[in-house]
Amino acid sequence: MLTCTVNIINVTASGGISYLWSGGTSTSSSSNSFTSPGNYVVTVTGNNGCTATNQINISEDITSQTAIITNLTGSTSINCHNSQIQLQASGGTSYQWSGGNSPNTANNTITSGGTYIVTVESNNGCTDTESITIAESQPLSLSLNPVSANCGGSGGQVTSSLSGGVGTYTFIWSNGD
The missing domain is CATH 2.60.40 (Immunoglobulin-like)
Structure with a gap:
């Protein structure tokens, strides 16, 4: 049988002095090779001039699966x-x-x-x-940068920078209480 990995079938007829195949790569030899599916006939002629015929069926399965x-x-x-x-x-x-x-x-x-x-x-x-x-996703990386408070220790700021990850981010700030 011809498949995705077997692309040629070799056969040999015997019992005669001449051979005639209906197809294949060597139509007048005892040995022949087939690369296509089908029914092939060989006519064999013996020493006495009598002929005999035989048929071979070459089938094919090259059906590919879907990944x-x-x-x-x-x-x-x-x-x-x-x-x-x-x-x-x-x-x-x-x-x-x-x-x-x-x-x-x-x-x-x-x-x-x-x-x-x-x-x-x-x-x-x-x-x-x-x-x-x-x-x-790249890991999240958060940087906090404090800005000095003004006189008296009030009014300070912190700036943040966030990188990495995927999506929209929400910051929730707390004074620690």
Whole structure:
């Protein structure tokens, strides 16, 4: 059977002195090779001039599976709330991920941002790939800069600077009471 990994079938007829095939790469030899599916007939001529025919069916299975990635965590961002993302591949019988903690299984745990590619392979050797991009938020960094109070110790200020993370931030100030 022709598959994604077997792209040529070699056959040999015997019992004659001449051979005539209805197709293939060597139509007048006892050995022939086939790269396309179909029914092929060989006519064999013996020493006595008598002929016999036989038929061979070359079948093909090059049906490719479709790689699918399911995000079991639901988030596509590594951050302080999600330190890991659980991904699951389907659509094949073997799996190869481009990274993660379990690169040779259907289920993979991702702990850092990047683009992850899975290659799925079916029993017939056909493959398909799918990718998913996982973002990684930079950690929050907060800087506070006090501005000196005026005479008498009142009226001071503090300025803040926040970077990293994802989203909208809310500052809640308190005097410590």
